[in-house]
Amino acid sequence: MKTSNRPLSPHLSVYKPQITSTLSILHRITGIVLAVGSILVVYWLAAIATGPEAYAQASSLLGSWFGQFILFGWTLALFYHLCNGIRHLVWDSGYGYELSEAYLSGKIVVGAAIVLTILVWLIA
Amino acid sequence: MSLVTPLKKAQGLGSAQHGVHHWWMQRLTAIALIPLTLWVVYVVVAMSGAPYAEVLEYFQSPFNIAMFTLFVFTAFYHAALGLQVVIEDYIHKEGFKIAALVGMKFFLALTGATSIFAILRAAFGS
Numbered sequence: 604m605k606t607s608n609r610p611l612s613p614h615l616s617v618y619k620p621q622i623t624s625t626l627s628i629l630h631r632i633t634g635i636v637l638a639v640g641s642i643l644v645v646y647w648l649a650a651i652a653t654g655p656e657a658y659a660q661a662s663s664l665l666g667s668w669f670g671q672f673i674l675f676g677w678t679l680a681l682f683y684h685l686c687n688g689i690r691h692l693v694w695d696s697g698y699g700y701e702l703s704e705a706y707l708s709g710k711i712v713v714g715a716a717i718v719l720t721i722l723v724w725l726i727a
Numbered sequence: 728m729s730l731v732t733p734l735k736k737a738q739g740l741g742s743a744q745h746g747v748h749h750w751w752m753q754r755l756t757a758i759a760l761i762p763l764t765l766w767v768v769y770v771v772v773a774m775s776g777a778p779y780a781e782v783l784e785y786f787q788s789p790f791n792i793a794m795f796t797l798f799v800f801t802a803f804y805h806a807a808l809g810l811q812v813v814i815e816d817y818i819h820k821e822g823f824k825i826a827a828l829v830g831m832k833f834f835l836a837l838t839g840a841t842s843i844f845a846i847l848r849a850a851f852g853s
Contacts, residue, residue, distance in 0.1 A: 645842045648841075
């Protein structure tokens with residue numbers, strides 16, 4: 604079927620970004636980031652299974668500033684997706700739909716994700 | 728007036744014949760991943776910076792082997808369900824969409840299986 608150049612819904616550019624919409628798309632973006640970053644998980648596990656030399660090589664690669672940078676981003680994405688996923692599960696069970704509640708839970712999720720990420724990096 | 732027959736309505740499987748299976752599995756894996764992720768993060772934090780022999784020791788505990796294996800299986804399943812929706816939302820050319828869906832699922836199956844075999848090899852030796 605021939606479709607013309609009609610604008611496609613949901614006309615993202617006409618809306619002002621809000622915390623609700625921003626956190627919503629962030630959930631999807633962090634999900635994609637985590638899926639792509641799972642290659643790191645495979646690499647790390649394979650290195651452990653292969654032996655001490657492979658593990659040492661993986662450790663130095665992940666321990667470099669670039670590796671740490673990627674891992675830090677991955678940790679932040681993980682905790683954001685985890686916390687916001689719990690927020691979604693609460694919505695699925697029928698709670699928290701008032702605008703004020705959605706704003707509050709959004710702020711809690713962002714705060715919790717940042718705190719958990721910093722906590723993990725302070726301990727590890 | 729609904730054109731759906733009473734039987735179809737009662738079965739509630741919709742046009743794809745899968746009903747709410749995808750939605751339900753996405754939530755079920757999400758719930759399972761909460762404790763699994765927290766445990767895996769806890770163990771990884773505990774073993775960070777440890778020498779190889781010590782890291783290997785973490786993979787000798789039956790509980791850790793179970794948790795890591797379940798984590799990988801559930802996380803990759805959850806990722807496949809999530810990426811499926813992303814691809815269906817943004818890729819509108821039917822051929823590309825099917826190719827992307829099949830490629831994504833094959834890739835996650837391969838990396839997921841590799842991860843699980845790596846865990847088992849670390850656990851049982853080679």
